[in-house]
Amino acid sequence: MNAFVAKDELPQSVPATNSDVLLRVDNVSLAFGGVKAITDISFDILKGEIRAIIGPNGAGKTSMLNVINGFYHPQEGTITWRGSVRSKMRPYEAASQGIARTFQNVALFKGMTTLDNIMSGRSLKMHRNFFWQLLWRGPAEREEIEHRRKVEDIIDFLEIQAIRKTPVGRLPYGLQKRVELGRALAMEPELLLLDEPMAGMNLEEKEDMSRFILDVNQEFGTTIALIEHDMGVVMDLSDRVVVLDYGRKIADGSPEDVQKSQAVIDAYLGVSH
Amino acid sequence: MTGMADTASSGGDTFPKILLHNAKVFEDRTAVREKDLGIWQSWTWSEALDEIRVFSLGLKELGLKPHDKVAIVGANRPRLYWSMVAAQAIGAVPVPVYADSVAEEMAYVLGHAEVRFAIVEDQEQVDKLLSMDEAVPTLERVIYDEPRGLRDYDHTKLHGFTDVQDIGRGLLASDPGLSSAWEAGFSEANGSDLAVMLYTSGTTGRPKGVMLSFDNLIISARNANAFDGLNETEEVLAYLPMAWIGDHVFSLAQAFTAGYCVNCPENLDTVDVDRLEIAPTYFFAPPRVFEMLLTRIMVRMEDAGRIKRKMFDYFMGVARRAGEKILNGEQVPLSDKILYTIGEFLVYAPLKNRMGLTRLKVGYTAGEAIGPEIFQFFRSLGLNLKQLYGQTEASVYITLQPDGEIFGDTVGKPAPSVELKIADTGEVLYRSPGVFVGYYKNDEATRSTKTEEGWVHTGDAGIIAENGHLKIIDRAKDVGKLTDGALFAPKYIENKLKFFPNIKEAVAFGHERDRVCVFINIDLTAVGSWAERNNVNYASYQELAAHPDVYRMIESHVDQVNRDLSKEPMMAGSQIHRFLILHKELDADDGELTRTQKVRRSFIAERYGPLIEALYDGSTSKHIRTEVTFEDGRTGAIEAVVEIRDLAPHAATGKIQEAAE
Amino acid sequence: MLYDIFIDPFVQMYQMPDFFLQVLWEGFVAGILYALIALGFVLIFKASGVFNFAQGIMVVFAGLTLVGLHENGVPAYLALILTIGVMGILAYSIERVVMRPLVNQPDIILLMATIGLTYFLIGFGEFIFGGEPKRMIADELGLPTGSTAFEFGERGLVILQHIDVAAAVIAIIMVATLGVFFNKTRIGRALRAVADDHQAALSVGISLNQIWAIVWFAAGLVALATGIMWGARSDVSFALEIIAFKALPVLILGGFTSIPGAIIGGLIIGFGEKIGELYWGGLVGGGIESWLAYIIALIFLLFRPQGLFGEKIIERV
Amino acid sequence: MFYREAGQYKTSYEADQALFPIRQDLVGIGVILLVAFVVIPLTANDFFLASIMIPFLVFSLAAIGLNVLTGFCGQLSLGTGAFMGVGAYAAYKLTTIFPDVNVVFLVLLSGFFAAFIGAIFGLPSLRIKGLYLAVTTLAAQFFLEWCFIRIPWLYNYNASGAIEIPKREMFGVVVSGAEATPLARYFVVLSITVAIAFLIANVLRGRIGRSWMMIRDMDIAAELMGIRPLQTKLMAFAVSSYICGVAGAMMVFFWLNAAEPSSYSITLSFQILFMVILGGLGSLGGAFLGAAFIWILPVALKFIPGAIGIEIGAETVEHLTFMVVGALIIFFLIVEPHGFARLWQIAKQKLRVWPFPY
Secondary structure, three states: OOOOOOOOOOOOOOOOOHHHEEEEEEEEEEEEOOEEEEEEEEEEEEOOOEEEEEOOOOOOHHHHHHHHOOOOOOOEEEEEEOOEEEOOOOHHHHHHOOEEEOOOOOOOOOOOEHHHHHHHOOHHHOOOOHHHHHHOOOHHHHHHHHHHHHHHHHHHHOOOHHHOOOEHHHOOHHHHHHHHHHHHHHOOOOEEEEEOOOOOOOHHHHHHHHHHHHHHHHHOOOEEEEEOOOHHHHHHHOOEEEEEEOOEEEEEEOHHHHHHOHHHHHHHHHOOO | OOOOOOOOOOOOOOHHHHHHHHHHHOOOOEEEEEEEOOEEEEEEHHHHHHHHHHHHHHHHHOOOOOOOEEEEEOOOOHHHHHHHHHHHHHOOEEEEEOOOOOHHHHHHHHHHHOEEEEEEOOHHHHHHHHOOOOOOOOOOEEEEOOOOOOOOOOOOOEEEHHHHHHHHHHHHHHOOOHHHHHHHHHHOOOOOOEEEEEEEOOOOOOOEEEEEEHHHHHHHHHHHHHHHOOOOOOEEEOOOOOOOHHHHHHHHHHHHHHOOEEEEOOOHHHHHHHHHHHOOOEEEOOHHHHHHHHHHHHHHHHOOOHHHHHHHHHHHHHHHHHHHHHHOOOOOOHHHHHHHHHHHHHHHHHHHHHHOOOOOOEEEEOOOOOOHHHHHHHHHOOOOEEEEEEEHHHOEEEEEOOOOOOOOOOOOEEOOOOEEEEOOOOEEEEEOOOOOOEEOOOHHHHHHHEOOOOOEEEEEEEEEOOOOOEEEEEEOOOOEEOOOOOEEOHHHHHHHHHOOOOEEEEEEEOOOOOOEEEEEEEOHHHHHHHHHHOOOOOOOHHHHHOOHHHHHHHHHHHHHHHHHHHOOOOOHHHOEEEEEEOOOOOOHHHOOEOOOOOEOHHHHHHHOHHHHHHHHHOOOEEEEEEEEEOOOOOEEEEEEEEEEEEOOOOOOOOOHHHHHO | OHHHHHOHHHHHHHHOHHHHHHHHHHHHHHHHHHHHHHHHHHHHHHHHOOOOOOHHHHHHHHHHHHHHHHHOOOOHHHHHHHHHHHHHHHHHHHHHHHHHHHOOOOHHHHHHHHHHHHHHHHHHHHHHHOOOOEOOOOOOOOOOOOEEEEEEOOOEEEEEEHHHHHHHHHHHHHHHHHHHHHHHOHHHHHHHHHHHOHHHHHHOOOOHHHHHHHHHHHHHHHHHHHHHHHHHHOOEOHHHHHHHHHHHHHHHHHOOOOHHHHHHHHHHHHHHHHHHHHHHHHHHOOOOHHHHHHHHHHHHHHHOOOOOOOOOOOOOO | OOOOOOOOOOOOHHHHOOOOOOHHHHHHHHHHHHHHHHHHHHHOOHHHHHHHHHHHHHHHHHHHHHHHHHHHOOOOOOOHHHHHHHHHHHHHHHHHHOOOOOHHHHHHHHHHHHHHHHHHHHHHHHOOOHHHHHHHHHHHHHHHHHHHHHOHHHHOOOOOOOEEOOOEEEOOEEEEOOOOOHHHHHHHHHHHHHHHHHHHHHHHHOHHHHHHHHHHHOHHHHHHOOOOHHHHHHHHHHHHHHHHHHHHHHHHHHHHOEEOHHHHOHHHHHHHHHHHHHHOOOOHHHHHHHHHHHHHHHHHHHHHHHHOOOOOOHHHHHHHHHHHHHHHHHHHHHHOOOHHHHHHHHHHHHHHHOOOOO
């Protein structure tokens, strides 16, 4: 770590003991055909916290999430997940290890209902093989119902009972985002990555969503990393914030510290907001 | 007409006793369902008994004593209904409270009732109650149904419903004799004991706690069941506030005495779907629900294709002509009978199906006058919709319309065992087994409402028509006089206005003034849909309300009302001379409506004083600034310039001899 | 066995170079014709994103119209002009009746529509011209016939059919013309704009409908040229429709949107097919021409899914 | 209008997740099955059974097979005909090698060969999508067709190059070969089709069906939910090909009696694809509707000129049929690109909310 090199004016996060660190990113760099999306970024996510990743447009936030859940493979750097250094892994492996996420532009399964979309989050937990599925009656049906119960709890939790059997394509945007959160929750993840969960929402929807995120964090103890543009929301929700700009980390610390950081202020003034 | 039902023979004279009886007699019949987690979770009568027993034991262990008051706060949920009976089994008195009332209102009620326990739905209610420490010093324990979000709360005063049940279950497991001891505990109670306390929202002043005994509720319920032939096969949907006497009688008293099944909807957004799924056989709704249903039918039919709309209009014409007669068993031409049968297949049955009223045996509406056209609409579809007239103080039933004797403008004949008389002032008085014990801690009010002989003042002015049916004109105290001496019954006028789907609320003024003027509140759904069809653009409610085209439309409605009034000798003098359309919706949160959506006349008069002034000083528009409360409790102000329109009254045409009616 | 596969064919190539050259020439000509059909596909795909399955039947239809008109006494050159007119009307009708109502539908629906179009044109063509094969009026159009034999080496002969030479020349001319058309003319540039961004094209005031009619017409002309060439080599019959399928591997190789890709892909498939058939086909009973192109394309796809000249697809979430 | 759903409430997840949760649908299906199993056998003549119902059912099953792959898993395939051929040739070989084994069993077994071949040709789907994938399935089509011609062992070295189905009995009734009555064949075909349709409906509403649809709707999101793309796609290829294989075997065993390689040509692939598209991608019921449209319509068209008293040559009728079918395909794609199933869905929705428009 080169924490001393001309960075001492940056707010640094409190060093955490290893056992509390759920995920650590060390010196990760990612480039697409020569265009650098992420340059030498390091930070960690502690168990049970809400970690915000903020930064101006094009700062590399989404790329960072894509690296974490294995969709992109960084050219340099390592990712330590639950104490073990992770080699290259496919997204479905990340999913099976307890990383779930939502997307900036809602990525629901458009042809399916709300219920089926959330059920799809249970895919990894369901195991009945093809031949039981053919029969349906018996083990396959029992398994389906067992998971349906859990999904119904989520539907109840997110207060989307009224749209349970509605194809998601017909839902307004705010509700789609909520369903997507439900789908991610259905995976019972250890780490939940939220990519701009409140983008395009009105004030009321934002408040609802903030409440859900906090509830998820508190009720289920889920660790959350979220990208968000609304600074108010970030300050209210998150325990710690990491700030990116042009693919580099420019600040890391508590919301209050980050807000005071000159580098952050410059970065945000540099773009129209 | 059936006589007074025998209390001892069928089940018992208190709800806990009836519960024991039902658990034995109806055992595996479904007692209650709740749409929860996507399906209708069901409990049989014997399961309900088990649930109630363990909860009751748990309550006792937590220190609930006889005569304690227990607040019940929340939406219709099986557990909350059970809580009432569980409390009654210990001798305590449940006090259901309107869940949507603001903290201050609720604090008054709970403080007045001196509740020791509160059983509530969820975090929202818990927060509300916990904030009332000072206003309700007696409150010792809060029990919640829905644990979500409450994990980190201090649980010294707070208990989960299931935790309380677990306490009871634990006790029961360690001492099997406890069950019979529990039953013995309420075997001594009898019908004259206090069953429940319901606070009436009241159009004026503080709410009053109406004390009702088991006899009040159970005898009234049994009479009503006998009157309409209700039995254990009925299905009802419990969706009206639990603190309201109607729900208490329909979803608890009558359900227990008849043994029928009560269905609790998933949440308020899904009531329509839930009603469709359950298809209740016995359905109660205030007029506004029927109005809403009708408005929605009409709005949706506007969007239908031409052929379909033609078909709909044609068969609705047939229904208007013949439907009610067929329902009443009167003679109709064969052609109409055939057309009605076709219409039943093409229109009526599908409509009833969409509303979830296919299996309806009896439907009631009450609380306010229902528009004759709305009433007729539903009846002409073949739905046995009837009106009743009731009060909390009467355990609902005062008058009922018997099958086959339905008149749109009357509220029916006295219910079984109810005596009725009209006082000299025109006020309706009644005496019945359902008459309440008294107002809690308010003897003065009790004395002024209930006479020594047991007659109760309804506060409504009415007349008994020749056919023995009661006709309500207005609140007794609201009936006033214009300066020229003409009778002014504001509600009568307002109701006539409100029968137009475009008009949501109306407030008439005229007492001790020279002429009648009204405020009008447009119905956003109906007018919005009209605007869409007529290419009227608007950005807000306020803009729509002030739109000249809307004014023109409302003016024609008002004129129509004047024409109607002019035909009634007693009312011809109170035609509307001027009106305005309010720039905001009247709202319970702003105190303009009661929680049951009735207008609070005096409050509105005060709040919109400048507008009333303008109505009578001849000006054609007026600027007004109004404080409003938003849903989240914040307050703000909206301003508008409201236009006032004049109308020319019609000449009176009614024959004078009818004035006697 | 291994010898037969890995060594013997090359030995043969070396030992009989004249035969090898002949095979190469055959492959070249076939490749040119494949490229012509692929060109028709590319034109339409580039401008409208439609994978036009009917290109094959358009070839047949154009050929049949030409021959049919001549049979009914229309002079050859007039028939050619009239056929061009017919292709214009066809293009306009397709744009009007099929493409316009289906705008913005998913790819597969558009593909299906062109297959429906194929059915219709088969029925229509047979209804008017009958189902029997017809002889192409190559002579009447002044196309060269006959062949020239070149001596090669000591004892070999390479025979060039004149019509093949003409085909190659015409194909090259067409490609050049199209190249000029796309790069130098206003409409051509508009077409490219459409391919890149529909919205952008609209914003510069170009009517999409016009453009589609034009590309379908252009594809119709390519089809006519293909029909004449292919018809002169064999006959004009509905069997020609099958060559449409041959264009698919060509497109895979060349990329769906690249004109040079279509040419090079066509040549690779043409060479590959002939060489494969003649040197390796016998080992497995012959007739491998029918699928070899696909296997080549398939293997190719596994390594370069976007084709030779296609753009790399970066997946984003 | 006919849907009176009021009062149909579900008290268990079993009931809520039933194949036909609406009572009227259940009754409708019951009526259809009754007609298929009782009324048609009692009333239909041999021509109707042999030339309309049997091919209709065979094509329906094939369309279900392709629908699994294309409609539910989103992988476009043009090789259906060949996969059907694999089933047909496999069943033929099996019955020649094991003449005593029940022929229906062998037909069902032959699907596994098709499934295996299908899975192999599904391998490229990991890297290739959409139209490109369609082209690779064309490779399967042409390669397999070539195999049917060039490998004489497959057709037992018959001089004609075709496979001819021998006489086979089941429970003492001749079900295949020239002697089998249309009625016996009809029952076998109907039973197999209904059984497979039912079983596959079960798969589609469960975990596996959902995973296919996840891949179809958004493969990236699916992968991030823990779905393994290759496994899932290969399974869809295998299941799809199994069903197509069985349909292909039924086609020659219970309908055509003999088949040449050209019976399983690209034309068949397109025919099945049309059935799926016009029927409605992602709908089992649509597969039946599509099959009915593509198969029964041309048959019906052939009779129309005669029926209205116009004498037209058989060839002309053939040509006109092509034109009309082609035009109708385009017409339906324009009117409702999501197929008859969507039309039915819309109609059903209209009936459910009748008399309201929504």
